[in-house]
Every structure is written in structure tokens, then in C-alpha cells.
Amino acid sequence: MTTTETPPAQAPSNRKWVALAVVLLAAFIDNVDATIVTVALPTIQKDLGAGFSTAQWTLAGYALAFAVFLITGGRLGDIFGRKRLFIIGVVGFTLASVVCGAAATPGVLVGGRLAQGIMAALMVPQVMAVIMTTFDQKEWVVAFSMMGAVLGLGGVSGPLLGGVLTDLDVMGLGWRSVFLINVPIGVTAVALAAWCLPESRSEQAPRLDVPGVALVTVAALGLMFPLVQGREQGWPVWMFVVMGAALLLLIPFALYQRRRHERDGSALIPPTLFKHRSFTAGVFVVMLVFSGITSFFLVLTYQMQLGLGWSAIRTALVTVAFPIGIMATFQIAWRKGTANGRAFVALGTSVMAVGTLLMILLTRTQGQDLTWYQVAGAELVVGLGMGLCSPILTHVVLGDVPPQDAGAGSGVVNALIQFGTAVGIAVVGVIFFSLSGSGAGSRAERFSDATAVTLWYNVGVFALVALLSPLLPGRRPQEAQKGDAAADAPADAKAAERVVPTDAE
Numbered sequence: 001m002t003t004t005e006t007p008p009a010q011a012p013s014n015r016k017w018v019a020l021a022v023v024l025l026a027a028f029i030d031n032v033d034a035t036i037v038t039v040a041l042p043t044i045q046k047d048l049g050a051g052f053s054t055a056q057w058t059l060a061g062y063a064l065a066f067a068v069f070l071i072t073g074g075r076l077g078d079i080f081g082r083k084r085l086f087i088i089g090v091v092g093f094t095l096a097s098v099v100c101g102a103a104a105t106p107g108v109l110v111g112g113r114l115a116q117g118i119m120a121a122l123m124v125p126q127v128m129a130v131i132m133t134t135f136d137q138k139e140w141v142v143a144f145s146m147m148g149a150v151l152g153l154g155g156v157s158g159p160l161l162g163g164v165l166t167d168l169d170v171m172g173l174g175w176r177s178v179f180l181i182n183v184p185i186g187v188t189a190v191a192l193a194a195w196c197l198p199e200s201r202s203e204q205a206p207r208l209d210v211p212g213v214a215l216v217t218v219a220a221l222g223l224m225f226p227l228v229q230g231r232e233q234g235w236p237v238w239m240f241v242v243m244g245a246a247l248l249l250l251i252p253f254a255l256y257q258r259r260r261h262e263r264d265g266s267a268l269i270p271p272t273l274f275k276h277r278s279f280t281a282g283v284f285v286v287m288l289v290f291s292g293i294t295s296f297f298l299v300l301t302y303q304m305q306l307g308l309g310w311s312a313i314r315t316a317l318v319t320v321a322f323p324i325g326i327m328a329t330f331q332i333a334w335r336k337g338t339a340n341g342r343a344f345v346a347l348g349t350s351v352m353a354v355g356t357l358l359m360i361l362l363t364r365t366q367g368q369d370l371t372w373y374q375v376a377g378a379e380l381v382v383g384l385g386m387g388l389c390s391p392i393l394t395h396v397v398l399g400d401v402p403p404q405d406a407g408a409g410s411g412v413v414n415a416l417i418q419f420g421t422a423v424g425i426a427v428v429g430v431i432f433f434s435l436s437g438s439g440a441g442s443r444a445e446r447f448s449d450a451t452a453v454t455l456w457y458n459v460g461v462f463a464l465v466a467l468l469s470p471l472l473p474g475r476r477p478q479e480a481q482k483g484d485a486a487a488d489a490p491a492d493a494k495a496a497e498r499v500v501p502t503d504a505e
Contacts, residue, residue, distance in 0.1 A: 227427060
């Protein structure tokens with residue numbers, strides 16, 4: 001949908017760079033928060049006396065809330081002002097971090113994580129919108145390059161911070177500092193945003209689709225709750241009924257979206273996007289990739305800490321091999337992937353499957369003698385594969401989407417990335433925690449067996465994506481020139497477009 005922008009109040013040239021630092025600070029804490037918690041999960045679970053379902057909700061709840069409200073967060077910024085929504089999001093995220101850090105019960109922690117996800121959905125879409133409305137087009141490359149660097153730093157530092165803060169027991173806070181570290185950052189970001197961030201909004205922004213959000217929220221929770229809680233409650237029949245009803249609810253949701261789109265074009269998920277077979281296949285592929293990668297690290301975190309008895313900081317140091325692998329192949333994907341993006345998706349996910357198979361083989365053959373460099377080696381291979389496919393994945397999926405629908409398509413893709421993450425955590429959690437929690441043998445043996453069996457899910461997911469990649473769009477002739485020109489621009493700038501989208505365009 002074409003919208004008319006209200007230009008932001010022109011900030012002094014030096015102040016707009018401070019504004020960039022502010023929005024990147026918020027993007028950084030969101031990116032860190034997605035990875036910092038995983039390493040601390042076993043300690044959190046032990047300290048709160050929680051079950052494995054709490055660990056799943058702590059990760060999946062954040063991603064689920066983020067997914068459901070991401071598109072709406074972008075529209076709220078268009079309607080009420082991006083500066084206003086950014087500040088509201090940062091304040092809410094900071095307060096939710098306090099709730100998580102002070103949680104005395106599993107329920108409070110999960111509630112705080114859900115709130116964090118909602119507030120991140122208000123905050124994150126404004127980041128790109130602020131950059132694009134504050135800076136001249138010739139400055140975008142610099143701004144997005146800085147954004148890519150910050151997000152890359154967040155991906156690397158998240159696990160390290162989680163391990164260091166948990167093991168060092170800073171100020172006696174233990175794992176709670178993983179959440180409370182957001183407080184001084186959030187306070188600083190709010191104070192600076194109020195001073196230097198220009199306001200902007202769209203004068204013809206789409207209306208909010210409140211019924212659509214309600215329907216998709218009920219459906220998502222109806223699917224997720226049984227998956228996460230079913231094992232601990234013995235899989236009663238009513239849980240299967242709820243899952244079936246949640247899937248059936250997608251039918252009236254789709255019909256409602258079609259009617260709303262035909263009426264005023266304000267559907268939460270524009271149905272016209274799915275007229276493109278490549279987009280339909282693409283969003284399924286994206287969900288599969290991210291359902292596999294996050295759950296891969298959930299399994300390894302529990303295997304390393306509870307199965308092998310490693311500390312949180314040792315686990316974190318080993319996990320750094322993954323982002324190192326991404327950085328090693330990231331530039332290759334951006335510079336060469338424009339020629340045939342789907343081939344890079346197939347290659348990348350095939351390498352990820354090989355890395356996961358290597359982890360299974362090492363777990364089976366080494367058992368309790370598994371070394372840090374063996375785990376790091378397998379994670380490095382998975383990272384190499386992720387670096388080959390993730391930088392261009394969203395752009396490949398959107399390859400056949402008309403330019404006027406690109407903003408909406410990007411919002412849908414990134415919401416489904418988060419939803420795929422949540423579903424992957426839930427499904428893998430069912431398999432892994434069922435196998436590791438019962439059976440013969442010591443705990444270490446159970447965790448090793450559970451790891452080797454569960455990771456076959458991840459192998460299957462990555463292999464399936466490689467097989468489905470021919471359904472993704474190839475490069476069209478008019479995109480070839482753009483792709484060749486884009487390859488000369490800094491890769492981190494374009495990576496930022498993938499990581500922090502908005503439907504504000």
C-alpha cells in the first residue's frame with residue numbers, strides 16, 4: 001500500500017547520528033536478548049525449581065509474542081509516530097526485563113518474557129523506519145553498515161554475556177543479571193531518544209487489524225500450549241482437540257483476511273502475497289530453517305551443561321564457533337548469492353545438515369568423552385551453512401513479490417521467522433525432554449542418547465529445506481543488474497534490511 005509520509009522534524013546533522021546510536025542500541029539489546037537467555041536456562045530452571053516446560057516457554061514465549069505483534073507494531077508506528085512507539089517499546093522492554101530479573105516463580109518469568117516479546121515487537125520495527133526517514137538515501141549504506149555490525153556483535157556477544165553473567169554471579173544476582181543488564185541500557189536509550197529522535201508517521205497508514213491479531217493469537221497459543229505442556233500433563237485428549245481446533249481456526253482467519261483486504265487493504269497478512277507460489281513455499285522454508293537452528297542450540301545447551309557437566313561460561317565459549325562460521329561465509333553469500341539465491345539456500349542448509357550429522361556422530365561415538373573442540377567444530381560447520389543461506393533468504397523469498405507489496409511481504413516473513421523459532425523450540429522440547437527425563441542409565445547417558453535422537457529432527461528440517469529450494473524464485477532479468485550492483489555495497493547494510501524489517505514502507 002502506498003502511503004504519504006509526514007517528514008520528520010529535521011534534526012541537526014550531529015544529532016541524527018546520536019539518533020542512529022540510540023535505535024541501534026535498542027536493536028542490540030533485542031538481538032542479545034534472543035541468545036543471552038539460552039545459555040542461562042539450565043541454571044534458571046534449577047534455581048526456580050521449574051520444569052522443562054518453563055525453559056521452553058522462556059524461549060518460545062518471547063518469539064511467539066514477537067511474531068504475533070510484529071506487523072501491528074510497525075503499523076502503530078506509522079499511525080501514532082515512530083518516535084513515540086519506539087520509546088514506549090523500550091520503556092516496556094526495560095520494565096519487562098525488571099520483572100524477569102526479579103521473578104521468584106516460573107510463572108512470573110514466563111509472563112515477563114511474553115511482555116518482553118510484545119514490547120520488542122513495538123520497538124524493533126521503528127528502527128529501520130527511523131533510519132530511512134532520518135537519513136538521506138546516500139547515507140543509508142553507512143547507517144545500515146553500522147546496523148549490521150551492531151547486530152553481528154549482538155549475535156556473538158549474547159551467549160558470551162549469558163555465560164559470563166551467570167557464572168561470575170555479579171553482585172550476587174546470578175542468572176538474574178542476564179535480564180537486569182537491559183535496565184541501564186534501556187534507561188539510556190529512552191533518555192537519548194526523547195532528546196534527539198525526530199518524530200515521523202505515515203498520513204495514510206493502513207488501519208489496525210485487531211480482529212486479525214486476535215484470531216492469529218488464539219490459533220498460535222492453541223497450537224503452542226499443548227506442544228509445550230503436553231508432556232508434563234500426560235497428553236490428555238483435550239490437548240489434541242485444542243491443537244486441531246487451532247489449525248481449523250486458520251480457515252476463518254484466511255477468509256476474514258481476504259474480506260478485509262478487499263474492503264480497505266488493511267488485512268494483517270495480505271492474501272495477495274500467497275498468489276505467488278514461490279512466496280508460499282518460501283515462507284514455509286523460512287519457518288523450517290529457523291525452527292531448526294534455535295532448537296539445535298537448545299538441545300546442545302542442555303547436553304553440555306546437564307549431560308556433560310560443563311559450566312555456563314564454557315558452554316558460551318564453545319557456542320561462539322557458530323557466529324564465527326556465519327561471518328566466514330557471509331560475504332560470499334552476499335556477493336555471489338544474487339546470481340542464484342536458491343542455490344545458496346540449498347547449499348547452506350545442506351552444510352547445516354552435515355554439521356548436525358557430525359554432532360550426532362560425535363555424540364554417539366564419544367559419549368561423555370566429548371571435547372569442547374569437537375562440539376565447536378560441529379557448530380562451526382553449522383555456522384558456515386547458516387552464513388551461506390541466511391543473508392539472502394528473505395530476499396530470495398520475496399523475489400517474485402511486486403515492489404508495492406514488498407514491505408508487507410517482509411513483515412510477514414519476519415513474523416513467521418519468529419513463529420518458526422517458537423514452534424521449533426516446542427517440537428524439539430517434546431522429543432528431547434521426554435527422552436532425557438526418563439529411561440535406563442545415568443543422567444549423562446540419557447542426555448547423550450536424547451541429543452543424538454533429537455538432532456535427527458534438525459537434520460530432517462535442514463535437508464527438507466534443501467529439497468524445497470527449487471520452488472524458490474530464481475533471479476529475474478531486471479534483478480540481475482540490481483543484484484550485481486548491490487554486491488558492491490557493504491553486506492552488513494543489506495543484512496540489516498533482513499534482520500529488522502518493517503511494513504512501514
